[in-house]
Amino acid sequence: MPAISRRDVLKSTAALGLGGILGGIGWGIVGARATVHQDQASPLGIADDLANPAELHSVDGRLHADLYMSISDQTLPSGPAQLRIFNDTLPAPTLRLQPGDTLEVAFENRMPPNPDRRDITVNVPNRFNTTNIHYHGFHVSPLGNSDNVYLEIEPGQRFNYVVQLPQDHPAGSYWYHPHRHGSVSAQVASGAAGMAIIGGALDEVPEIAAAVERILVLQAPVPGIDGVLDDEEPIWALTAERDFLVNGQFRPRIYIRQGEVQHWRVLHAGDAQFLPLRADGLEIYEVGRDGNPLQSAQLTELIDLAPGNRADLLVKAGELGHYTLLRPAFNQGTQAMLEFVMADIFVIAADDPRVAPGIDFGTEIPTGELPDNDILVDIEDDEITGHRTFVLGVSDVKGYFHDTLFTINDQSFDPGRDDVVTKLGAVEEWTLVNTTPFPHPLHIHVNPFQLVEINGEPAPGKPWLDTVPVPAAGSVKFRTRFLDFPGRFVMHCHILPHEDTGMMININIQA
Ligand SMILES: [Cu+2]
Known part of the structure; x- marks a missing residue:
């Protein structure tokens, strides 16, 4: 039995009463079965055990989350701190979804006006109180009020996200965090992030379901x-x-x-x-x-x-x-x-009395092949429609933060430039070459990729990823299918100060 059973979830619904966390900024849902809220808790019920973060569970295909970002008083090991985080919690609540669900996020930027006085230059960290939300790893539309990282949600503004997961969305562990170019490092370094779990695949392996x-x-x-x-x-x-x-x-x-x-x-x-x-x-x-x-x-x-x-x-x-x-x-x-x-x-001990009654545990590791996510089928040579190479670099440029610009193919980020233009349905092999003495973890939005080579050697197991470290002075090669969702999105370094100072490109997928 998993520690958090459906029975517990139903109990928690009853305890909260319907609509306990229904936000209701314009969703018009009254009396429908609400998203289920579950408080943070130790999965073993032990008082000083690590608690799982609070969770929001979708019900009947819908998850409604009220999220806000504010400057929150928190206590860190180093002392008191004021952090830009979601819902005054470190970390933000876990969103637990199923393939095919609709995620609605009623978001509010509760931060004060930006104090910046200097002219804003792209690729210089700026306007730390302007934000948005990225659904990292989700295979969803990058347009409109979906996973659109070009949005700028200003202090005092509200925004309603509607993110529609496809029925065949790969199951797994994802997350959400702010992604406004210029303030992404400041806000993620503050702690603005939460887990998102999409059910299926691994969860159904008996040994994992029992854990x-x-x-x-x-x-x-x-x-x-x-x-x-x-x-x-x-x-x-x-x-x-x-x-x-x-x-x-x-x-x-x-x-x-x-x-x-x-x-x-x-x-x-x-x-x-x-x-x-x-x-x-x-x-x-x-x-x-x-x-x-x-x-x-x-x-x-x-x-x-x-x-x-x-x-x-x-x-x-x-x-x-x-x-x-x-x-x-x-x-x-x-x-x-x-x-x-x-x-x-x-x-x-297996029967330690501190563990809450009735929390069984699994003891086995699955031995056979693990179930695939349906759409993550190996990309073979004859499916490839194009190849591209991207060179990761850094250069000294006076006037930028620390006189530094990070670059991809010798250019730093330009929000108005399409660096890759390709068609929906294209299948491409990309080589990322790192000319710097530091590794850079590159993340691409919307579509996962299959890693095929690291430093010229075959990648063991050819895993499907959305973020891959490109070794210092090394290279990786991956293959990806641009499926289902036309529109513009980004690939960037997930060392976020590198993103904010230029290591990002725009990818435009045409229908
Ligand atoms: Cu980097």
Whole structure:
């Protein structure tokens, strides 16, 4: 049994009464079955166990979320901070959806007017109180009031998003975060992010369905020097993220019973540092990446997440004792990153009385092939309709932030330029070549891609991803189908200070 059963959800609906979180900015739904709200809670019911974030569940094909962004008083390990975040929570609520659902987000920008006085120059961080929302990894329209990252929602404005998921939307772990060019790094570095889960595929594997599910949203909010962040400087250095939080908690405790297998959905919602993760003494099997199932469960010692990546893990506990979820020291390009402990893990007795009654657990790891998401079929050579190469670079240009412009094919971002124009239905192979001494995690909107090569070598398992680290002075090759949704969207570096300073292109898919 999963920890959060349908029975619990129904109970929570009854407790809240209908419409407990119905926002009602113009949706006109009265008395219909409301989106279900579930408070944050430990999946084991243990008081000091890591709580899953609060959740909103779709009902009868519809999820209505009231979200706002404000400058919120929070306490970080480094002290009090004022953070630009959604709904005053770190992280924002998890959105739990099914393929075919309609997601309605009634969004309100509650931040104060922008204080900027200088002329706005594209590719210079600016107007930190202007925002929007991106549905990262969703295969949905990039137009209008859907996943449109060109929107600029100004302080005091409201906006109603309607995001229609296709019936064959791949299942998996996704997320949402602001994406307004110029303020995306400041807001994501503040902690504005939440998980989004689309049901199906992996969830139906019996061994995974039997596992208690944990959500781990990893973030390291960076406060301003004096109160609210009003300058890019505090987040510019790769080492700016110091105290990583898990679901808003610093170094939380995670409980797991002896012999238990838990399903961890891990989201890297930080803005710059990579997160290699290990939990020595526990068995970790990766079963999905960026929401998409791997071919089979892979036993691994090190889970390597770039900013934006998600991993679905099965974690199996052995001997009783204390373990850690650790980010070991490593080098990100030429920058040495320090080791730190993300969480303490306690393996407790299978019948530990602290666990709430009736929370069963699975003990098995699936051994066969994992189910595919239907539309993620291997792209073979004869399907390719075009090839392109993109060179990632950086240049010194006076007048820009730190005299730096990040570039793709020697150009920094221009909102008015179409860098790629192609037809709906095109199937392309793209090579990304990194000329810099740092890795850049490239993310493309709307359509996932199949990674086929890393540094000229075949990519093991050819995984489907939406964010791929391009190694320092290295390259990757991926294949993608531009399906279902015409319109304009972007590909960019998910080290977000790099995006805000130019490493992004426009892709225009013509019907
Ligand atoms: Cu980058």
